Amino acid sequence: MTGLLTIVGLGPGDPRYLTPAASEALASATDIVGYGPYVDRVQDRPGLRRHASDNRVELDRARFALDLAANGARVAVVSGGDPGVFAMAAAVFEAVENGDPAWRGLDICVEPGITAMLAAAARVGAPIGGDFCAMSLSDNLKPWEVVEARLRAALAADFVVALYNPISSARPWQLGAAFTIASEIRSPGTPIILARAVGRRDERVRILPLAEAEASMADMSTMIIIGASTTRLIERIANQEPWVYTPRFYGIRP
Amino acid sequence: MTGLLTIVGLGPGDPRYLTPAASEALASATDIVGYGPYVDRVQDRPGLRRHASDNRVELDRARFALDLAANGARVAVVSGGDPGVFAMAAAVFEAVENGDPAWRGLDICVEPGITAMLAAAARVGAPIGGDFCAMSLSDNLKPWEVVEARLRAALAADFVVALYNPISSARPWQLGAAFTIASEIRSPGTPIILARAVGRRDERVRILPLAEAEASMADMSTMIIIGASTTRLIERIANQEPWVYTPRFYGIRP
Numbered sequence: 001m002t003g004l005l006t007i008v009g010l011g012p013g014d015p016r017y018l019t020p021a022a023s024e025a026l027a028s029a030t031d032i033v034g035y036g037p038y039v040d041r042v043q044d045r046p047g048l049r050r051h052a053s054d055n056r057v058e059l060d061r062a063r064f065a066l067d068l069a070a071n072g073a074r075v076a077v078v079s080g081g082d083p084g085v086f087a088m089a090a091a092v093f094e095a096v097e098n099g100d101p102a103w104r105g106l107d108i109c110v111e112p113g114i115t116a117m118l119a120a121a122a123r124v125g126a127p128i129g130g131d132f133c134a135m136s137l138s139d140n141l142k143p144w145e146v147v148e149a150r151l152r153a154a155l156a157a158d159f160v161v162a163l164y165n166p167i168s169s170a171r172p173w174q175l176g177a178a179f180t181i182a183s184e185i186r187s188p189g190t191p192i193i194l195a196r197a198v199g200r201r202d203e204r205v206r207i208l209p210l211a212e213a214e215a216s217m218a219d220m221s222t223m224i225i226i227g228a229s230t231t232r233l234i235e236r237i238a239n240q241e242p243w244v245y246t247p248r249f250y251g252i253r254p
Numbered sequence: 255m256t257g258l259l260t261i262v263g264l265g266p267g268d269p270r271y272l273t274p275a276a277s278e279a280l281a282s283a284t285d286i287v288g289y290g291p292y293v294d295r296v297q298d299r300p301g302l303r304r305h306a307s308d309n310r311v312e313l314d315r316a317r318f319a320l321d322l323a324a325n326g327a328r329v330a331v332v333s334g335g336d337p338g339v340f341a342m343a344a345a346v347f348e349a350v351e352n353g354d355p356a357w358r359g360l361d362i363c364v365e366p367g368i369t370a371m372l373a374a375a376a377r378v379g380a381p382i383g384g385d386f387c388a389m390s391l392s393d394n395l396k397p398w399e400v401v402e403a404r405l406r407a408a409l410a411a412d413f414v415v416a417l418y419n420p421i422s423s424a425r426p427w428q429l430g431a432a433f434t435i436a437s438e439i440r441s442p443g444t445p446i447i448l449a450r451a452v453g454r455r456d457e458r459v460r461i462l463p464l465a466e467a468e469a470s471m472a473d474m475s476t477m478i479i480i481g482a483s484t485t486r487l488i489e490r491i492a493n494q495e496p497w498v499y500t501p502r503f504y505g506i507r508p
Contacts, residue, residue: 011273014275015274016273016274016275016278017273017274017275017366018273018274019265019270019271019272019273019368020269020270020271020272020274021268021270021271024270058502082372082376083376083380084372084375084376084380084381084382084383085372085382086383086502089376089379089380089383089499090380090383090384090499090500090501090502091502092380093379093380093383093488093497093499094499094501094502096488096497097486097488097499104488104489104490104491105490105491108497109376110375110376110377110379110380111376112271112368112372112373112375112376113368113372114273114366114367114368115372118336118338118339118366118367118369119366121338121364121366122336122337122338122343122363122364122365122366123364125343125347125364126337126338126343126344126346126347126364127338128338128339129338129340129343129344129347130344131387131388131389131390131404132387132388132389133385133386133387133388133408133413134385134386134387134388135385135386135413136385141502141503141504142503142504142505143504143505146412146504146505149411150385150411150412150413153407153408153410153411154387154407154408154411154413156407157403157404157407157408158400158404159387159389159404159407159408232351234347234350234351234358235358236358236359237358237359243347243350243362245343245344245347245348245351246344247344247348248312248340248344248345248348248395249395249396250395250396250397250400251396251397251400
């Protein structure tokens, strides 16, 4: 087979975060496959075929892209952030494992990208400067009991916790439950970062103590970071937002 | 104050992974500050001042950079991977918190980068396709008891675990201890990824079962990824390396 499938991380939205490797993959593709808003981010050019699909049809989209590649196309499957972090790469490999054995002969590449957690952290300082966990708060693909057990384990072990997919109209209560669990384990003053649409025009970043965090402050474009017990604010002059960071040391003051 | 300090993520080494935003920050800097091998990655040009320092002097380096910025320079502190992940951003903010109050008036930015975990994951498929933790195995800045407790918590909750700073001549036994702990909690067939110097000329990536993983296979440039119980290999045709991925679903087969 001569086709190629590259799963391309577009980063958080600002083209200044798109790596040159990802740009090259887009420039050499014959076909762009992905969720509509991500396909829209790719510059048009003559002959480029665009295949936009709805959200939450990842496996169908992956099979469609693999089929195109198996027929000789150079396909770029586009993903927000990094494709390996709660995005399209796992869906493509799941489709390969359970699909046409010939797909295993395809050339499949992943081009990494700046995932939302890194962009959000950079905006406010260095909140994930210590050990951290990243988890999806969605219970569409795993039982809520697993989500809750993982969240409790991460908080109890004093990891910084980044929450992807915190809330949607179909999952309205999970983020509130997560804040309640966090309040049982972390102090009320723990810094919480709510970073919406980082790197896009409608970016909004808030930093507030856990006791004041509410699920209604987030939407499906929001990344939530829950500080560890050591995560700190640095107050600044005038009306500037504080910086947030988690020191590298823990228990040992150098 | 008119100075500017930007903490720039250079990514894993290949310039194709350097974001345009990071490139811009380097191009507009008057001074480059960092660990020697990272400073070497920045293209030279007339008038650019380069300040290379040894490894493990992060706080001194941060204070030096802040001082330059406070005196009006446009400083780029360069960091491998992403500056917010076990790199220079936390050191800079630690220096700010404990340093000259005037530094709080400086313009300090963080430019995110592709961290080693994302580059390593992309090379082999989608191993961090589910919930994951990232932790530093170094006990220079935290007691080994904390490292061990976090590792056990992450493994018990079935996170994929990425280990930064796995081994060095001064820390020879910690990675072996981590593999032993993993063997108590995960099955012997759990996929382990050892990804050395991804994106550089001397890149070497190995995938092998936990039962065969040995600390001697890693050095300080190696990123280790320990699969979750659901992490799987996809065997391929001929002599190609398998792909590794962690399915998005867990406990629920859609």
